[in-house]
Amino acid sequence: MNAHLHCTLQLSANPRAARLARLLVVEQLRSWGLPFEDVAQVVAELCANAVTHGRFPGRDFRLELSVTGEGLVRVEVHDCRGDEPPGEPRYGLAIVDALSNRWGSSQGPVPRKSVWAELGS
Template sequence: MNRETQLPHFREHFYRRERRSIPRARAFVRAALGDWGAAARCDDVLLCVSEMTTNALLHGVPPGRGFRVMLWLEHDGVLRIEVHDSGEGTPRMSCADDDAECGRGLLLIEMLADKWGVGERSPGKVVWAEFAGCCARLRQAGTLHGPTGTGAA
């Protein structure tokens, strides 16, 4: 069995409420994508990770807290990214004012991800995005299996 087959297809990491957490989260996701051979949509994924983590840092993480990034490579080859924070409120897109400084990141996520949304957690929320087709190489190689096989999340 090769190393790629043995890799877990789930990863998570916790980040503190500090600016350097955003590039660290991108590096974490980039490393996972590299390990999983998921380069097809890497730029789109990393841009969405930047937006999601920036939103968490600026709007969702109270002082003294942090946020968690979770990645799943699902059995059908779909990559799911979740950013968990403990802040109140629900993210909203802003498209009414071209000079608005808030809400544009969600517009980018809307355009780049195949699906995205916001879920509840206690305390806080989960912002998630899914990307199909970025893991096609693993799927074609047969290293992804269904829920009972190696690599299931």
């Protein structure tokens, strides 16, 4: 694979968002001819966290999915609660930790935070 693939989704921060994000990512990865099981689970967990812990009334969250030429898949979820960085891996983040090569978070610009994970080679 030589191309860098990228997809961005803007989603409403409601209880169905994580499931919708997972379904959309599965279809996107299928269209790119890539495996999707682990990535879909990481997307669902990060989006569920954005809805549960990062929700701010009236604000959406953004999901970005990218694949490098080397086959590394990066998932980024941006929400509007920069005041609440993710804590130690528990529950959903333990799944993200187990399935990812690495994951983390970053602040900014205010009031936003991003939680990301990388999977693959």
